[in-house]
Amino acid sequence: MVDSLEKNIKSSFSFLGTNVLRVDRFPFSNGPGEYPWWKYFRRPPGTYGEFVYLKERLKNAEAITISASANTTLKRGSSSFEGADLQGVVFDHQEVYDVPVMDGRYFTELEISASRNVTILGAKIAAALFPQGTAIGKELKIKGQKFVVIGLLEEEGEGLFDLPSKDNACLIPFGAFGKMFYMGRWGIEPTIAAKGSDSDKGLVALENEMTGLLRGKRGLKPIEVDSFALNKSEFIQNAIGAVFDVISIAGAVIGGFSILVGGFGIANIMFVSVRERTNIIGIQKSLGAKNYFILLQFLFESTFLSIIGGLTGLMMVFAFTFVPFGSLEIFMSANNIILGLGLSTVIGMLSGAIPAAMAARMDPVEAIRTN
Structure with missing residues (x-):
């Protein structure tokens, strides 16, 4: 916007x-x-x-x-x-x-x-x-x-x-x-x-x-x-750009709170997922699964979950581009799309890092015994 x-x-x-x-x-x-x-x-x-x-x-x-x-x-x-x-x-x-x-x-x-x-x-x-x-x-x-x-x-x-x-x-x-x-x-x-x-x-x-x-x-x-x-002629456009630099910082701060809430939400989902699949993790490790395999498995899930959220947001914005707002024309640039997907990927990896590390470090015997 x-x-x-x-x-x-x-x-x-x-x-x-x-x-x-x-x-x-x-x-x-x-x-x-x-x-x-x-x-x-x-x-x-x-x-x-x-x-x-x-x-x-x-x-x-x-x-x-x-x-x-x-x-x-x-x-x-x-x-x-x-x-x-x-x-x-x-x-x-x-x-x-x-x-x-x-x-x-x-x-x-x-x-x-x-x-x-x-x-x-x-x-x-x-x-x-x-x-x-x-x-x-x-x-x-x-x-x-x-x-x-x-x-x-x-x-x-x-x-x-x-x-x-x-x-x-x-x-x-x-x-x-x-x-x-x-x-x-x-x-x-x-x-x-x-x-x-x-x-x-x-x-x-x-x-x-x-x-x-x-x-x-x-x-x-x-x-x-x-x-x-x-x-x-560029003086006015540069002055406008300087004003919007400040507005962009304010928008980034507001968006940062949404990202923080979303990140905690994904981390909570992954913690629950690790607890519910403790037995499966133990069986996989007893069959020879390496720590990095367990780690990447949960990192991929958290990242994929975050990217789905990012794509959903982009699709909602894309739908708004077809809605007439009078003289204000909403558009999506390639930079916005790349930034949105890139940020979603990073947030997914960071949110799933701790749950994935916990799953990778589990002792297979104790994990199998967990009800």
């Missing part, structure tokens, strides 16, 4: 991308104590000119994009969709962020550069405005302007949080977005983002290069602090 919850929460932040470095005014983490929030607020937002400047000069980035978003209402005839996440993007946006086009196609470079009125819709918007037939090639209105649908995004489903979803997304060229909305400090602020390579661990090289280029572009003196924040 802990792993499932962590995975679902992290997937809710998938819109931030992977190996992505964003240019923002505010850092994802808290800034230095001597740098109050109002100084962050006074920082200038990123601009299209800075995007072009970085695109022409960045060497450690696989791709770079600039985007802006706003909530708006889409209309088609008498139908409308409120709260659509309208996003203005450039051609390389698909190289930085995941844009899973299920039907139709992505924008062409000509459509982006010419700011054509074309759009790619999310699954919810397409279902609401085009309930019958395909939306490809049909028109809708955004702030009174006609746009032609050229693509549809894959359905993403609900997340655990009220975060941007591809199902509510409506992508249009960045230039077309700029014609409808004012962008700048007192308007909608665009976001510049660059995707680093897998070989650049921690995006150190990309971060240093972007810092130097942006400082030069903004004319900052060596003694001046940065007027921007470079935020890594």
Whole structure:
């Protein structure tokens, strides 16, 4: 359950991308104590000119994009969709962020550069405005302007949080977005983002290069602090992972009590089994059975009993994976299965060790005489 919850929460932040470095005014983490929030607020937002400047000069980035978003209402005839996440993007946006086009196609470079009125819709918007037939090639209105649908995004489903979803997304060229909305400090602020390579661990090289280029572009003196924040998409996921590390420890402690009770239960069963089979143990030893044979016999029984319990637990969890829990999706990973069976094996061996040793050390004559 802990792993499932962590995975679902992290997937809710998938819109931030992977190996992505964003240019923002505010850092994802808290800034230095001597740098109050109002100084962050006074920082200038990123601009299209800075995007072009970085695109022409960045060497450690696989791709770079600039985007802006706003909530708006889409209309088609008498139908409308409120709260659509309208996003203005450039051609390389698909190289930085995941844009899973299920039907139709992505924008062409000509459509982006010419700011054509074309759009790619999310699954919810397409279902609401085009309930019958395909939306490809049909028109809708955004702030009174006609746009032609050229693509549809894959359905993403609900997340655990009220975060941007591809199902509510409506992508249009960045230039077309700029014609409808004012962008700048007192308007909608665009976001510049660059995707680093897998070989650049921690995006150190990309971060240093972007810092130097942006400082030069903004004319900052060596003694001046940065007027921007470079935020890594992995920061939030790492913070979530740190929280779940603590939760996992708490879960392990709670689970440890269950394991302890189960271990004593198996040990008690094995003690009873040894007492009830004392005569049989004596007969086996009188016929030449070695101590290790008796020992392994009871160890195998206790281990097998514990593994049956572990398999029963795994089957119960597997059954829960088919039960809908809203936006929470329960899953079983190979690591969970291996851990469960491995732990069951170890607990079975430890629980049966003392009863098995007692059985192996019995004197055959006394054991046969026992009623």
